[in-house]
Structures are given as C-alpha cells and as structure tokens.
Amino acid sequence: MIRAATRIAGMILTLVVSSFVIFAAMYAAPGDPVTFLIGNPENMTPERVAEVKAQYNLDQPLIVQYGLWASQAFVGNLGTSFQYHQPVAELMATRLPATLALVAMASVLFIVAGVGLGILSALRQGKRTDSTITAATTLAASVPSFVIGLLLVSIFSVQLGWFPVSGAGEGFLDRLHHLALPAVALAVGAVAIVSRVTRQSMVEQLSMDHVEAARSFGLAPAKLIRRHVLRNAWGPILTMVALVVASMLAGTVVVESVFGISGVGKLLVDAINTHDFPVVQAVLLYMVITYMVVTTLVDLIHPLLDPRIKAKDKKS
Amino acid sequence: MSSLSTSTLASTPVIGRKKRDVAYLLSLGFLIVVVAAALLAPWVAPYAANAVDFTAIWQAPGAAHLLGTDQVGQDLFSRLIHGARESLLGPLALLALATVFGVTIGTVAAWNGGWIDVLLARITDVMFAFPGLLFVVLVIAVFGKGPATAIVALALAYAPVIAKFTRSLALAEMARPYVDAYRVQGVGGFFLCVRYIIPNLTPPLLGYLVVLFGEGLMSLATLSFLGFGAQPPSSEWGLMVQEGQSGIIQGHIWPTLVPGAAIAAVVVAVNVVGVRLSDRLNSRFER
Amino acid sequence: MLLDIDNLSLTITTNGLSHQILDQVSLSVDAGEVVGLVGESGSGKSTTARAVLRLYPETAAVDGSITVGGTEVLSASRDELHRVRSSEAAMIHQDPRAALNPLRRIGDSLTERLVHVLGVSRADAAAAGLELLAAVGIRQPEERMRQYPHELSGGMLQRVVIAAALTGQPKLLLADEATSALDVTTQAEVLAILRDLQTQRGLGVLLITHDLHLAAAYCHRVYVMYRGQIVEELRGNDLFHGAQHEYTRRLLSAVPAIGHLPNSESRAS
Numbered sequence: 043m044i045r046a047a048t049r050i051a052g053m054i055l056t057l058v059v060s061s062f063v064i065f066a067a068m069y070a071a072p073g074d075p076v077t078f079l080i081g082n083p084e085n086m087t088p089e090r091v092a093e094v095k096a097q098y099n100l101d102q103p104l105i106v107q108y109g110l111w112a113s114q115a116f117v118g119n120l121g122t123s124f125q126y127h128q129p130v131a132e133l134m135a136t137r138l139p140a141t142l143a144l145v146a147m148a149s150v151l152f153i154v155a156g157v158g159l160g161i162l163s164a165l166r167q168g169k170r171t172d173s174t175i176t177a178a179t180t181l182a183a184s185v186p187s188f189v190i191g192l193l194l195v196s197i198f199s200v201q202l203g204w205f206p207v208s209g210a211g212e213g214f215l216d217r218l219h220h221l222a223l224p225a226v227a228l229a230v231g232a233v234a235i236v237s238r239v240t241r242q243s244m245v246e247q248l249s250m251d252h253v254e255a256a257r258s259f260g261l262a263p264a265k266l267i268r269r270h271v272l273r274n275a276w277g278p279i280l281t282m283v284a285l286v287v288a289s290m291l292a293g294t295v296v297v298e299s300v301f302g303i304s305g306v307g308k309l310l311v312d313a314i315n316t317h318d319f320p321v322v323q324a325v326l327l328y329m330v331i332t333y334m335v336v337t338t339l340v341d342l343i344h345p346l347l348d349p350r351i352k353a354k355d356k357k358s
Numbered sequence: 359m360s361s362l363s364t365s366t367l368a369s370t371p372v373i374g375r376k377k378r379d380v381a382y383l384l385s386l387g388f389l390i391v392v393v394a395a396a397l398l399a400p401w402v403a404p405y406a407a408n409a410v411d412f413t414a415i416w417q418a419p420g421a422a423h424l425l426g427t428d429q430v431g432q433d434l435f436s437r438l439i440h441g442a443r444e445s446l447l448g449p450l451a452l453l454a455l456a457t458v459f460g461v462t463i464g465t466v467a468a469w470n471g472g473w474i475d476v477l478l479a480r481i482t483d484v485m486f487a488f489p490g491l492l493f494v495v496l497v498i499a500v501f502g503k504g505p506a507t508a509i510v511a512l513a514l515a516y517a518p519v520i521a522k523f524t525r526s527l528a529l530a531e532m533a534r535p536y537v538d539a540y541r542v543q544g545v546g547g548f549f550l551c552v553r554y555i556i557p558n559l560t561p562p563l564l565g566y567l568v569v570l571f572g573e574g575l576m577s578l579a580t581l582s583f584l585g586f587g588a589q590p591p592s593s594e595w596g597l598m599v600q601e602g603q604s605g606i607i608q609g610h611i612w613p614t615l616v617p618g619a620a621i622a623a624v625v626v627a628v629n630v631v632g633v634r635l636s637d638r639l640n641s642r643f644e645r
Numbered sequence: 646m647l648l649d650i651d652n653l654s655l656t657i658t659t660n661g662l663s664h665q666i667l668d669q670v671s672l673s674v675d676a677g678e679v680v681g682l683v684g685e686s687g688s689g690k691s692t693t694a695r696a697v698l699r700l701y702p703e704t705a706a707v708d709g710s711i712t713v714g715g716t717e718v719l720s721a722s723r724d725e726l727h728r729v730r731s732s733e734a735a736m737i738h739q740d741p742r743a744a745l746n747p748l749r750r751i752g753d754s755l756t757e758r759l760v761h762v763l764g765v766s767r768a769d770a771a772a773a774g775l776e777l778l779a780a781v782g783i784r785q786p787e788e789r790m791r792q793y794p795h796e797l798s799g800g801m802l803q804r805v806v807i808a809a810a811l812t813g814q815p816k817l818l819l820a821d822e823a824t825s826a827l828d829v830t831t832q833a834e835v836l837a838i839l840r841d842l843q844t845q846r847g848l849g850v851l852l853i854t855h856d857l858h859l860a861a862a863y864c865h866r867v868y869v870m871y872r873g874q875i876v877e878e879l880r881g882n883d884l885f886h887g888a889q890h891e892y893t894r895r896l897l898s899a900v901p902a903i904g905h906l907p908n909s910e911s912r913a914s
C-alpha cells in the first residue's frame with residue numbers, strides 16, 4: 043500500500059516537472075514567446091497576437107501561465123491549433139485510432155515473436171538455434187525502423203503488390219491490411235529486446251532446483267516449462283513488454299511518416315514543420331503521460347505476480 | 359525506444375569464442391575502411407557528392423556507378439563516402455559533448471552527494487519520462503531544425519544517462535582504500551577526481567560509449583530522415599534515405615537500400631567492437 | 646535388489662575439456678534398507694544419485710548399468726523412464742526452499758506429481774496430500790496447503806518435500822543431503838520422521854551425507870566415495886572402527902567427536 047502510494051506520488055511529481063518542461067520550453071526559444079508561438083513572421087497580425095496571448099495568458103507570471111495551461115489540459119482542453127484552427131483535443135481524437143491500432147498490431151507481433159524466439163533460444167541454450175536467433179534479432183535491431191519500413195514497402199507493396207503503399211485504411215479488415223507492414227516495421231526492433239529478456243529470464247529459471255525436482259518426478263517437458271519456468275520468468279518479461287509498448291507510442295512518429303499514416307506521430311512531425319506549438323505540446327504531453335502511467339502500472343502490478351514481494355509489501 | 363535497445367543488446371553474447379573473434383576482426387576491419395574512406399572522401403570518391411547527371415538517373419549498380427544513382431543522377435557510392443563524414447562525425451560530436459557534461463556531473467554528484475546528487479536523480483527521472491526521441495523532438499521544436507540542434511539536443515538527452523553511469527562507477531571507485539589514503543594526507547577532492555578517479559573510470563566508460571555511438575548514429579539518422587537533422591544538400595545517410603524515398607514507389611530501391619544498409623552495417627560493426635572492447639577493458643580494469 | 650548400480654562411469658565434456666566425474670561406481674540398495682553414501686564435497690555423490698533418475702546433461706558420456714526395480718534406467722524407453730521417475734524412485738533435494746516453486750502454493754506443489762503426472766483427480770490428490778502432510782507430522786495441514794513456501798520454516802518445508810516425494814508411492818528414496826540445510830534439532834526431527842516412514846513402508850533409502858556420525862547411526866551399510874570412485878563399503882556400525890581404506894581414515898580423523906561442533910551439518914556441500 044505504502045509502496046504503491048510512494049510510486050504514484052513519484053509519478054505525479056515527475057509528470058508535473060516534465061509537463062512544466064514541455065510548457066516552459068517556449069521560453070527557451072530565441073526571441074520573445076509571442077514571436078515564437080506565431081512562428082512565421084507573415085502571420086504576425088494583431089488578431090493572431092491576441093489569439094496567442096489569450097491562449098497562453100502571456101501577461102501572467104510564468105507559473106500562473108503553466109498552472110492555467112495544465113489545469114485546462116487536465117480537463118481535456120489542450121488549446122487550439124494555430125494551423126488548423128481546431129481544438130487540439132479534437133485533432134488528436136481523430137488521429138488517435140490509427141496510432142493505437144498500429145501500436146496494438148505491432149505489440150501483438152513483437153510479443154509473439156519476441157517471447158517465442160526467447161523461449162526457443164532458452165530451450166536450445168548454447169546451441170546453433172540459440173546463437174542464430176541472437177545474431178538475427180540483434181542484426182534486425184541495428185537497422186533503423188525507417189529503413190525497414192521502406193524496404194518492406196519496396197518489396198511487398200511495390201514489387202509484389204500485396205499491401206497498400208500508404209494510409210491507415212477504413213474498417214477493421216482494411217485497416218489490418220493497411221497497417222500490416224507499418225506494424226512489422228515498428229515491431230522489428232523490439233523483438234530483439236524482448237527475446238533477449240525472455241531468454242535470460244528463462245535460463246535463470248531453468249537452472250532452479252524446483253525445475254529439476256519437477257523433472258525428477260516425471261513432469262512432462264511442456265508442463266515443466268509452463269508451470270515452473272515460464273510462470274516464474276514472467277516478471278521481467280512483462281515489465282519489458284510494457285515498457286516497449288509504452289515507448290512505441292513515440293516510435294510511431296517515424297513509422298507513420300514512412301507510411302503516410304495520419305496518426306498522432308505524423309501530427310507531431312507536421313506540427314513541428316508548421317510551427318504549430320500548441321499541437322506539439324499536447325502530443326508530447328499525451329505521449330509522456332501514457333508512458334508514465336503504463337510504466338507505473340507495471341511497477342504496481344508486478345508484485346501481484348510474486349507472493350513473496352506481496353508479503354513483504356504487506357509487512358512494510 | 360533506441361535508448362532501450364542497444365544497452366540490452368550489448369550484454370551476454372552467446373556466440374562461441376572463435377566466431378566472436380572472426381566477427382570482431384571483420385567488424386574492426388570494416389570500420390577502419392569506412393573511416394579511411396570518410397577521411398579520404400575527395401580522393402577516393404569517383405564523383406563529387408552533388409554531381410548531378412540527368413542522363414543517368416536511377417541507375418542500378420554497374421561499372422560507371424558502383425552502387426547506382428539517385429533521382430537526379432548523383433552517384434550513390436560517392437555520396438555515401440562523402441556522407442560518411444557527417445554521419446560519423448555527428449554521433450562523435452554528440453558523444454563528446456554528452457561525455458564532458460555527463461562525466462563532470464556524475465563525478466561531482468558521486469563526490470559531493472547532497473543537492474547535486476538529488477538534482478541529478480530528478481533530472482534523470484524527467485529525462486526518462488520522455489520515451490525515445492521525444493525530448494529531442496521538443497528541443498528541435500523550440501530551437502528549429504538542423505544538424506547542430508539535433509546534435510546538441512541528443513547530447514542533452516544522453517548526458518544524464520552518462521552521468522548516472524559515471525556516478526555509479528565513481529561511487530565504487532571512491533570506496534577503494536587508496537582514496538581514503540590520499541584524503542588523509544590532505545589531497546584535495548578536485549585533484550583526486552581528475553588525477554585518479556576519472557582516469558580509472560575510463561575503461562568501463564569507453565566500452566559504454568562505443569555502444570552509445572551506434573545508438574547515437576541511429577538516432578541522428580532518424581532525425582535527419584524526419585527532416586529535423588541534416589539538411590540538403592548534405593549527403594548524411596539518414597537524409598539520403600529520405601531523398602531515396604520518392605523512388606521507392608517507382609520501383610527504385612537502390613537510393614534507399616544503399617544508405618540504409620550503410621547505417622545498419624556500421625551500427626552492427628560498432629556494437630560487435632564495443633562488446634568486445636568493454637569485455638577486454640573491463641577485465642584489464644579489474645586486475 | 647531395489648537399486649543396483651554396476652560399474653557406472655560418467656564423463657562430462659565442457660568447452661572441449663573432458664572431466665570424468667564417476668569412475669566404475671557400483672552400489673546397491675535393497676528394499677527396506679538404508680544405505681549411506683559419504684564422501685567429501687565434489688566427490689560425485691549427487692551425480693550418482695541424479696544418474697539413477699537419468700538426470701545428467703545430454704552431453705554426458707555414461708557407461709555401465711543402473712537398474713531400479715529391475716528396469717534398466719540408462720537404456721529405458723520414455724515410458725519406462727517415466728514410470729521410474731513418477732512412481733518408483735523419488736529424490737529429496739538438499740535445500741527445500743529451492744526445491745519448491747516459490748510462486749505456487751504448498752498444496753499445488755505437493756500434489757503436482759499426482760495431478761499432473763499420474764493423472765489423479767484434484768480432489769483425490771488433495772486428500773492424499775493432506776494424509777501425507779499429517780504423516781510427516783505437520784499440524785493444520787489444510788492451512789499449510791494454502792500457504793506459500795516463504796511462509797513456512799525450513800524444517801516444515803523439508804517435511805513437505807518428503808511428503809511430496811512420497812506422493813507417487815515410491816519404493817526407493819534418494820535423499821541428497823536432505824537434512825544438511827536444517828539446524829540440529831530440526832534435523833533430528835526430520836530424520837526421525839524419515840526413519841518412521843522408511844520402516845512403515847519398507848522403503849529403500851540411499852542417504853547421501855557428509856556427516857559420518859549420521860551415516861554411522863542411521864545406515865545399515867555405508868559406501869565411501871572419493872574422487873568419483875567407491876573406495877570402501879562398510880556396515881554402519883563399523884564405520885568408525887572397521888575402515889580399511891586410507892581415505893576413509895583421513896575422513897574419519899577429520900570428524901570431531903559428537904557434541905563438539907554441533908553445526909558441522911549446516912555446512913552445505
């Protein structure tokens with residue numbers, strides 16, 4: 043209980059500081075914030091200046107500005123895009139489904155492939171399969187995701203014509219079809235990390251006495267792996283999977299650009315290119331919050347998998 | 359994301375010793391060739407970096423153009439060699455910057471403890487709250503695009519990581535008896551840090567930095583690909599990939615494949631060398 | 646004979662280096678007999694016991710013969726080996742805390758062999774488990790079944806492990822330093838329980854220990870092992886007086902008289 047409370051308090055503190063960094067960053071820009079927020083000098087009209095001043099309360103002290111911005115963000119008001127003249131929350135809402143679908147698909151892929159290869163690697167420890175898997179996944183992780191994405195497009199979309207070149211698709215099946223290659227591109231790098239952690243965690247468990255004890259009384263290999271090895275190896279694997287999924291929300295920035303998917307990542311890139319700072323702030327804030335919440339949740343759920351930690355926690 | 363990947367990848371190689379030796383030598387040889395080519399670019403590259411030739415666009419690899427040409431007939435091989443300079447110097451510069459800050463802050467935090475230590479811990483917390491390249495993206499959104507911003511922003515992101523690593527190494531080093539022995543004799547903290555502690559941290563730090571180099575190269579290439587880093591007419595590899603992108607739809611894969619493969623090959627080679635180097639340096643360090 | 650090991654040799658090769666761990670080991674255990682296997686740490690005692698259940702690395706080169714209840718273990722088919730492991734011989738490991746899965750309830754570990762290997766229904770397995778827990782002197786067995794290993798003491802856990810070993814109604818117990826990790830009082834209790842069970846059920850026990858007093862007091866016969874070889878076989882009563890072999894004498898002379906070093910047992914091998 044106390045542990046959970048400290049963890050959540052820590053998360054909130056970090057969130058406050060990082061959101062402040064996101065907000066106050068505009069003051070670090072050269073020139074005054076009004077000029078910076080307007081971006082293109084051609085747009086320097088009186089209406090625009092008024093709009094900016096109203097949105098950011100620039101006549102107030104910095105800490106008050108931040109307080110107003112943060113409390114507005116807290117109730118879902120993320121300001122108005124200077125580019126689209128549309129509430130940022132609305133913009134994000136229309137972009138979010140594609141991004142979430144992409145992350146979900148990539149997650150399924152990298153979890154299945156990563157955990158699967160990790161298990162295989164651990165069971166064939168020290169053999170050829172093991173070193174091949176390690177070498178292949180490490181190699182794949184050394185290719186930047188945008189290169190992988192473009193090669194996939196070139197082979198499977200352009201040459202073979204199996205998949206569309208770009209876009210996110212409409213409806214369930216069409217979306218699956220459109221997002222298949224982007225999901226692969228997003229997942230490849232993560233496979234190495236997850237398979238490595240899975241392997242390591244399983245190898246550790248395989249050497250435990252209780253595994254041999256179970257083998258000594260004739261427990262079938264498949265059950266042995268499931269009941270004694272995998273069950274006990276889950277902790278680190280789950281933590282890593284969650285971390286990777288959470289950071290994938292940031293990884294979509296690149297993949298969405300490669301495949302021309304209008305998701306949140308593409309929105310961020312476009313916003314930077316058009317100096318649409320409210321959108322930049324909102325997207326960053328959303329990504330940081332998601333990341334923090336997921337990692338904290340994992341930290342809180344992790345002990346529930348292990349009765350030993352649960353007991354210690356109760357005592358403390 | 360990239361900050362997660364290479365650090366976990368760099369540990370526990372399972373490949374046999376002999377194969378590792380071969381891989382190490384091959385990687386080292388490859389890196390030497392790449393660096394030499396970058397240094398000698400004007401002399402070894404068959405064409406100038408931006409020699410446009412509209413009579414020979416989108417050529418496949420052949421005798422005239424070793425690795426083919428791009429959409430305006432620039433020789434990919436020559437661009438690759440010229441671009442190697444910026445592609446390799448970028449991560450080098452960013453690491454140099456990050457290391458100066460990181461090692462200083464990390465050592466001071468370990469030596470003085472107190473508020474500096476607390477501040478470092480808080481800064482690292484906040485940095486780690488930004489997944490992947492997002493912190494860098496924020497800096498670029500504020501200060502504008504360009505290779506310098508990208509390098510400085512990445513250096514800012516890496517500095518706390520290096521500081522944290524340095525701090526843990528320095529704490530272990532400070533626990534060794536010789537430090538107390540000097541202190542008792544009245545040797546000053548600054549002198550002790552600069553003369554003994556930091557030099558003794560160098561071997562493990564160096565191995566770590568080599569791994570970070572591969573990561574930095576990927577990150578910078580990614581930023582250039584997004585249009586935030588190197589700008590035309592540079593032939594930085596990430597930017598080359600971005601420029602090759604338009605050819606993909608028309609079936610021209612070489613302008614993308616060539617720089618993409620170069621990035622991957624250098625990153626793999628650097629990681630292989632880095633793992634080996636840190637194994638060696640650490641074993642010497644421990645003795 | 647219940648267990649018959651005949652000229653067992655075992656060589657393990659790691660990184661191109663061959664390492665002969667067992668050299669022509671021969672020993673036997675009859676039904677209802679407690680046989681000791683003593684020797685210094687690293688002499689190959691555990692390897693011998695594990696070989697009985699064919700628990701050695703795939704890369705090991707093994708020669709000789711091991712029969713359990715007439716079944717040749719080394720060349721046994723999968724089914725035969727499965728029968729030996731699940732219902733003819735059972736191993737009791739040294740460290741009960743490590744031998745039980747820390748994430749599973751006691752009841753689950755206790756009945757795992759019955760439910761997941763022998764296909765007994767959960768209810769029947771639970772009933773059998775409760776009975777066995779009572780037999781090894783555990784009070785409030787229902788409550789214990791629901792607890793996790795970290796909630797029980799070492800002595801309690803070793804009783805659970807012994808009970809678990811008996812779930813398949815084996816005829817042979819391989820007790821590898823089964824009480825070494827326990828303090829002296831608990832050790833005596835657990836040994837008494839083991840002895841009772843052994844006589845009641847007519848079990849054959851191969852008792853591996855580096856405690857010579859224990860071996861002398863507890864075993865009908867004792868084998869002395871040294872560097873992978875059986876160097877001497879003695880009756881338990883004769884251990885301290887009848888030793889012929891130089892190694893056995895050295896081993897004995899290194900042992901303090903009873904009472905001087907009560908904690909020598911807890912030094913794990």
Ligand SMILES: Nc1ncnc2c1ncn2[C@@H]1O[C@H](COP(=O)(O)OP(=O)(O)O)[C@@H](O)[C@H]1O
Pocket residue numbers: 657659664666684685686687688689690691692693702914
């Ligand atoms: N899997 C293995 N690989 C390599 N050596 C082993 C292995 N198992 C045991 N050994 C070696 O065999 C010898 C005997 O070990 P063990 O049977 O555990 O001895 P004891 O139980 O008498 O202490 C030791 O030297 C040990 O290092």
Ligand SMILES: [Mg+2]
Pocket residue numbers: 687690691692914
């Ligand atoms: Mg042993």
